[in-house]
Amino acid sequence: LAKTTQPISMDSYEGQEVNITCSHNNIATNDYITWYQQFPSQGPRFIIQGYKTKVTNEVASLFIPADRKSSTLSLPRVSLSDTAVYYCLVAPLGKLIFGQGTELSVKP
Amino acid sequence: DADVTQTPRNRITKTGKRIMLECSQTKGHDRMYWYRQDPGLGLRLIYYSFDVKDINKGEISDGYSVSRQAQAKFSLSLESAIPNQTALYFCATPSERGDQETQYFGPGTRLLVL
Numbered sequence: 737l738a739k740t741t742q743p744i745s746m747d748s749y750e751g752q753e754v755n756i757t758c759s760h761n762n763i764a765t766n767d768y769i770t771w772y773q774q775f776p777s778q779g780p781r782f783i784i785q786g787y788k789t790k791v792t793n794e795v796a797s798l799f800i801p802a803d804r805k806s807s808t809l810s811l812p813r814v815s816l817s818d819t820a821v822y823y824c825l826v827a828p829l830g831k832l833i834f835g836q837g838t839e840l841s842v843k844p
Numbered sequence: 845d846a847d848v849t850q851t852p853r854n855r856i857t858k859t860g861k862r863i864m865l866e867c868s869q870t871k872g873h874d875r876m877y878w879y880r881q882d883p884g885l886g887l888r889l890i891y892y893s894f895d896v897k898d899i900n901k902g903e904i905s906d907g908y909s910v911s912r913q914a915q916a917k918f919s920l921s922l923e924s925a926i927p928n929q930t931a932l933y934f935c936a937t938p939s940e941r942g943d944q945e946t947q948y949f950g951p952g953t954r955l956l957v958l
Contacts, residue, residue, distance in 0.1 A: 770946060779934045780887065780948025823886055833903070834886035 757823030772820040848950035867935030876918040877936040
């Protein structure tokens, strides 16, 4: 089963672009890569999903190289409210496996 | 997004007690999920159900059981609670996107087993 690896924590300042990379070396051909955001004492919230190349929505961009063994979530111009834990998710055979998450701290 | 409610929101119980956590959804989704989250760790899947008659074990099902009483309700039971089951429990359904990778999570139930 594919396993994801992310940095445990990252620090940033307001207005900066933040890139969080997730490694998933054993990703299967049919797996999609999905990112979630979680605030304290709340359930995770879907941010973005992709299969290959680049996906962009109103919240973030997701970059996936051709080999799909990693992915990078890009948050443009972060604010204090982006302080949260970000999870990279790969879904093999319908069983969802969350990584340990990256705790992003945005400072003023 | 799906309207997912969980009851209770907080619960304290003692070792050996039976406890049930309930989850309800109003969007008519066939699939429902139960997750557990421990401090500093990601979510781990306990059980999932693809419809009323289709229930599957997740990553950490030992010590738990579930019941899908109706399409809208999915309950998680701890038959004999133990302290290491102290955690935050989330119920989830598919999001409006409809695929199984994007889910909508309920507000969570914080359980403390003494």
